[in-house]
Amino acid sequence: MSAPPQVPAVTRLLDRARVGAYAGAARDGNPIHLDPVVARAAGLDGPLAHGMLVLALVSEAMSRAFGRRWADSGSLKVRWRAPALVPSVVTARAVLRSERDGVASYDVRCEDARGVVLLNGTASARYR
């Protein structure tokens, strides 16, 4: 058995409703995600989606490729590079960079519809 060379991409609209729902579900009501006045005071053009909401697309992509192995053996290391302003259509992608001893490692990134990199890093999981 070999590692999936490319993990299926996940694309999702992160709009005000989704960000508001995430703020409630993840108990993160930081107003920088919800209040345009607060976001502008922080130097942003508007509210930004939670970083962990953007990262959730990477986790979902890895889950689709690895199933429960992602929960049993997955790891990730990412940095957020740019804010996902609300609304944004965000796509998570993962491309195989190495496989060794049954563990596959991927370069992961999330981009908005203009191709701006919002997040990048690596993710790994055991495939056998």
Place this chain on the structure above:
Amino acid sequence: MTIALRSLVRGDRLPELAVRIDAADVRAYLEATGEAASASAALWGDTMPPLALGAFALAALLEQVPVVAGTLHTGQELAFRRAVVIGEPLTARISVAQRAERAGTVLIALDLELHAPDGVVASGRITIVYPASEGA
């Protein structure tokens, strides 16, 4: 009791945090992220989507250490050791691994371990930055 973010220094260990997650929390999380409508949602059944562990640990941290205006989550590392059943009692152990001040901002890295009764189920590092001074 809350702890001021600005008071944290390298080496600090936060009081152990209980991380309580029930089925309704997980349903709300999956709905909010959009994964509820994805094929991967069927994987989880009575177990936690792994990234939700990080999200709810972060929520527990935010309850104990409220963020200051302008705080941004800039980096995240997580390693999952095993699937966690919804409702398992979890505790988060968090310590300050790094604190650096530069160009008007403070970067703080927090090491995280999530423990179940049988041991560590996930670990990682949360990196945040915040303005060095009030009103900056």
